[in-house]
Amino acid sequence: MPHALTELKLTEVARAAADPIQEIGTDVCVVGAGIAGLSAAIESARLHRDVVLVDSLPLIGGQMVHSLIGLFCGVFGNAPGYAQLTHGVFDDIFRDLAGELHFQRGHTTTVFYNEVALGRWFERTVREAGIRTILGTVLLRAGLSDGRVEAIDLASRYGDVRVRAAGFVDASGDAALTWQAGLPCWVPERTIYGSQQVIVENVDENHKPEPGEIDAMLAARGEEHGLLRRGGLAFFFPGRGTAVLNVTHIEAPLDPVRASQAQFDGRDQADRAIGLLRSEFPKAFGEARVRAYGFPGRRQTRWIKGRHQLAAGEVRAGTRFTDAVARTAWPIELHDRADGYVWEMFGADHVHYVPLRSMTPPGAHNLVAAGRCVDGDAAALSSVRVMGPCAAMGAAAAHALDLAAGKDGSVHDIDPGRLHQRLAPNLD
16 A cells, blocks of 8 residues: 655755765685685685675676676586586585586586676675675775785765775786786787677577588678677586577777777677677577677786796696695687687697786785786687686685685685695595
């Protein structure tokens, strides 16, 4: 039954002459709420640390959810063994979202997921863990003093916030925290392209193209249709009449104006590719229409200069470091050409590793990077920036900060043996 209208009084307010800043103290501050940052935050909370998670988007999930990537890569090893190489948060996802996942075996096992269900799962998990979130923020400053990040300043539409923490995780993807702290970073000499993912509906999976057919068609006809990338893939989710298209290459600039323009360019590229798929594969895509465009996907933009740069030779050799914290068997997948990319696969028993030294800038004792902004040469990084090892790096960052906890503790001095004991499921 509707209520009667009652008087609602208004209060006059005016902006203060000096902007107030809200201060928040915590044990661990994680910058970036994608798979690496979420793994770091959840693992830190399970270690009974107070955690603040910040992100520039108004929602958690990062590229994993909002760029509509649609499948987990790098979690499993290669055929024929298909060993699970990353556990932790993935064990929980596989248990709780079994009905929303599809496991597909090829050269490795990839896992198709429902991005809406996955996003809600992470929201519930973060809330149940007691993790405080500050979303829709811009990182303004990171205060570095005597080799320690003391606080970060954030701007939001609701006012400025300063977060003081004993330890920080840079899971921003672009090394934003490391950059703002004034520490050295790497950028590639030429563009490493991202992708504009798109979900199409009304597709007929009973007539989906054979493996390689879409690649071959786009290679033959992409140029005449104005496509930058001439190749790509469609990931069909069984029984749902939908597919995720990964058929574009878009620039991933760090300049704000050009980054905004890249989003429009990416959607134009996706539209042209969909039109071509409709005409060339009418039984599969003839009635296809866009359900959703993802946020622009970014592969490799800017990353930290760590104590060790992971090298392509170490990836190919499967070098097992004394301070290894994550592993994967994912190929070298370097998108540094507008029309294509390098795809260098490995053998059945191959595994390669990420050392903690590649996640720790030498100029900071309480900062660990995780995810696609760790240190590696361009080819090596292209093989460890996928979701499996990124989640493992997030968990490792949480444990490294936990072992280094204390006024004078340093992530450079922790015992690799103790760290290995904690991370054994992701290493052995």
